[in-house]
Amino acid sequence: MAEQDWKTNKGVFAAVSLPTLFWVLLFFLVPMAIVWLYSFGENKGLTDIEISGTLENYKRATEWLYLTIFGKSFAVAALVTLICLIVGFPVAMAITFASEKWRPWLLLGIMLPFWTNLLIRTYALMMLLGTQGFANKGLGALWEGTSWLKTLVGLQPLPTWEPVQLLFNNFAVVFGLVYVHLPFMVLPLYAALDRLDRSLIEASLDLGAGHFRTIMRIVVPLAAPGIIAGVMITLIPALGAYLTPDLMGGTDSQMIANVIERQFKKANDWPFGAALSFLLIYAMFILIALQSMRKKVPEAS
């Protein structure tokens, strides 16, 4: 077959890429542009928005109240990413070094949650964590058991079991976000670790390093592209998380996406919501720019 280079076959290239280009333009860039224009507008009545070029929305969006919500969203997303990394790295290592027979099943296990709707998974998690949920029942049974054992050896029993508040607080939000985002962390980590030349690990062991030192000095630095990819792919969606804090959070655990949602719905203040949205988008742009500017780690040949 002849070389199908886009430079030599401009017509074919254009024909093939036109539908996609059209799709992206019409359904992504145009709505984004409209929202961007709204962020410089003012409400005139219930449905009318006048694009007046005002910066008032941005001024309000950078008020202390909203900055703290931005800050808190960042903190929650960063914490979620960190937990995902710490939990996900050993999981990715385990999959990488599992036998050929087990690896596809373990990978399937990681991807299985994607087969179920996020909303259903969140409700399932809420059933688990509620005051009458399995987690509390399990803890309660343990508590009762300990209490019974104490009476058995003649000690005072423990006070009656009070269910722990596991839901509708910041803990629940972080827990839920980690649960949702863990596969996003594990998959790029696995991809990076899988490409790693095993003989590099063996060489490190051969030169006298233990397993922990080999991981810290050889595996982690060489898996850095995968770690950064995993961090970005977890941090960015976690930053814009809406459903989990809405359903599992308490009154004080709203994140920036919940605030934005309220502007578009209940508050009916589209220009202000648009300004908040774009501040979030700019923040993500900065993150991505920082990532692409980092020093490239040489690839293992």
Place this chain on the structure above:
Amino acid sequence: MTDPTKPIIQIQNVSKRFGKVTAVDNVSLDINAGEFFVLLGPSGCGKTTLLRMIAGFELPTEGRILIDGQDMAGIPPNKRPVNMVFQSYAVFPHMSVADNVAYGLKIAGVKGGEVKDRVAEALDLVKLGGFESRMPDQMSGGQRQRVALARSLVMRPKVLLLDEPLSALDAKLRAQMQFELSELQEKVGITFVTVTHDQDEALSMACRIAVINKGDVSQLAAPSDLYEYPANRFVADFVGSVNIFEGKLTLDEPDKAAVDCPGLGKVYLNHGVTGPHGADVWVALRPEKIYLHVPGAGKAVTAAAQDAPDGHNFARGKIKGMSYLGDITLFEIELETGARIRVSRPNLSRHDQEDFTWDDKVSMHWRADSPVVLLG
């Protein structure tokens, strides 16, 4: 300290099975301190598994491995007094040359000043002095291999294990590295154990070679013994190129023997072979040990007749194939019996290759001490 009279590595009845596959089958061999030992065999014969068991990356299913008299059972790779040069070199791509070489020393807790001195010394040894701050991706394959060598040698191991060390280099560099590795081994006095599938590499570098076939040692001998006195057909065929003819042992006395080969005729030897009379044997004859003549060139044929009575150790045939390799020309000759034989002839003068051409009738002879009789 290492006792030079004792073997540095003792492999005792070692077997390794991966599921149903037996990679190494009850191997026992001793490797002497200070020697250049080569494990030679075709791919998949178990030689790399054996090397990896010495390093500790694989555990024997049965048997034990002793290094310097100490049983290695339960000792992980990072605690063994051996270092390995990997086939892919495994140079850490995110560290400079100096950091690569210093890696093991720093882990061993060697002090900063000494680390620097020893790194410089090791890099000088492999002729990479001045390359300290280079990154591996700025180096050629040959240079990366030298880094891997220096990184292992700097640890002053009792044994250096090399897994197919030259397979990734081009032919010229490989020949040069064969000399350099032998020279280096002599200089540092460390026992080298090398795995290779390349017979030239094995013959040129080794003190002793163990030929491995299907997980078992076929023969363990010095290079020249391996080539001139192969113990069986596998070794004769794997090391060098050879003509093998089936025959029957018809005469076997202490100072002479004869084998009747349907393909080659009667082959006389000027020494006994200690095999049962009438036994099925094989005669191995190296291509370079056969002299080629135009028929009727009487002088050489007379020389052959002196060696063997009745004009034996002599054959006639027709040239069916020729390949000119520069230093030698390789002939494939169809004998009068219909069998084919390979003969190589050195091109001693510039026009030697013009002496023969396709379909020429030729005669050939060989000395009575050239054929090897193989019983298995």
